[in-house]
Amino acid sequence: MIPAQFDYVAPTSVEDALAALAEHGDDAKIIAGGQSLLPVLRMRLNAPEIVIDLGRIDSLRGVRDDGDAIVIGAMTPHSVVGADPLVNEHALLIARAVEHLADAQVRHRGTFGGALAHADPAGDLGAPVRALGASFVIQGAGGTRTVSADDFFVDLFETAIGDDEILTAVRVPKHTGWGAHYEKFVRVAHQWPIVAVAATVRVEGGAIAEARIGLTNMGSTPLRATAVEAALAGQPATEDAVRAAAAHAAERTSPPSDLNGDADYRRHLATVITRRAVLAAAGG
């Protein structure tokens, strides 16, 4: 199947892309890597009049060090993010999640910003960026604003990015030396998670000093398991202690029911997967 007809522009600066967005309003759609948008256009679930390609804007690509944070350009492909030395040193959780995202071909084309802007509740990047307390740099005609991860995800496929705005980068506070693990529960290989848990912990003298836990597909947006985080603080990194803390994983979640499992099944799964993720993160 092929998409309906559309016009196409490939600006080379964010300013030109914003001008094109302003000119065409609702009739325009941004394309980043196209790995989520093109399937949608091919199934004719959406038919924009014009597609604005961010692929020629070099300033949106790459990862840089910014003091107490690293900044990941929105157009950086998943494969580059996963292999990036700064990401692996300061935000290992993101590298761990990227390993499990889609397949090699999709990781070569799909972008960090595109996946987050798409805001699929089963997407693998929302939980780690929420857990790490990232913030989102969004540019519009009026300038640039920064939105916290807690405010960025609004609902299913809905974010704080306005129709006339572009996500340019994601700022991730450094978590240097923290252990990390992304545990993704799937039925068969190469699938979206039924439930997944992103866990990163700072271990000090055999105990969990701090923990940050994000949940994938346990509600209409990625969630933070704050009750588990609080219960883990100061606990030894043992199976029993982690199991007790992980029992809080499903609190204040509203998981979907579908063919892969009903909400109760997902709530149970969340506690099991959280235990596994935290133990693995604490182990190295």
Place this chain on the structure above:
Amino acid sequence: MTRISLTVDGAAVSDDVEPRMLLVQYLRERLGKTGTVIGCDTSNCGACTVHLDGTSVKSCNVLAVQADGGEVTTIEGLAQDGQLHPVQEAFRECHGLQCGFCTPGMIMQSVDLLKENPKPSEEEIRLGLEGNLCRCTGYHNIVRAVQHASGQGVTS
């Protein structure tokens, strides 16, 4: 119509295309490169895998206009001077195909995998080929072919 110019299997090409034209359609319908096949409507099967600027992509999930200025290698561009590529040889040697429909994509993805990881373990080969489906379920011999191409012993 948008004008695109790119290199495909070593040859410079230039055409006016509709922006909605997929790279795989361009390769097959405009350039006659039917070695790259379409196996699904959902970008899941990987049969259409080609290399764009040195890395593997699913050509059914890239617009031809996005490849403007780029360099594309298809299964038809792998053999050099009448010599099959070592991965093509290995698929033949290890009988890494049954009906052969997934083979162009499997080979292009295997070449990409070996470029990034010249001595992959069996597990790494299976993960690296995650985005390529074989309806004949011939995965076992495909994995052997990649092991063979990498100069490692094949698991029996």
